[in-house]
Amino acid sequence: MQIKFTAELFALLENVNSTVNCYPYKTSGMADMLKADDLRETKHGVCSDYAYTKMLMLKENGVNYAGLGIATCLNDMDQLHAVLIVSTTDGDYVLDNNSSRVLGFKEASKMYKWQVVPEYLQGKE
Numbered sequence: 536m537q538i539k540f541t542a543e544l545f546a547l548l549e550n551v552n553s554t555v556n557c558y559p560y561k562t563s564g565m566a567d568m569l570k571a572d573d574l575r576e577t578k579h580g581v582c583s584d585y586a587y588t589k590m591l592m593l594k595e596n597g598v599n600y601a602g603l604g605i606a607t608c609l610n611d612m613d614q615l616h617a618v619l620i621v622s623t624t625d626g627d628y629v630l631d632n633n634s635s636r637v638l639g640f641k642e643a644s645k646m647y648k649w650q651v652v653p654e655y656l657q658g659k660e
Contacts, residue, residue, distance in 0.1 A: 538602035540625035548621060548637045551592045552630045555585055560632065571605075583617040585632035590619055604653030616647065 571587030
């Protein structure tokens, strides 16, 4: 499902991305990728925690959960990484703890090799 794109939605995406990215990153093993914690409770986490917390915050702000999905990819060092993808009528946007900006899917695709992208997110931009 695609969420209707508006300037207000994009401002919310930017706000949530920058707010959550302020939490400290926890360097740890791959096992932590298999679960996701709310950073607002743990105060630090790994990339999957950032993606999950962003998803929760968007849902709490009225964004339809059906247009949100956590995707996994490999970074330039072939390390597994998780990001939040928001599917909108204007294309898919990536909220990434490695970027202060909200990225378009194509822009993020230059940085990452996608491993698992939820089926309803087609990487449209």
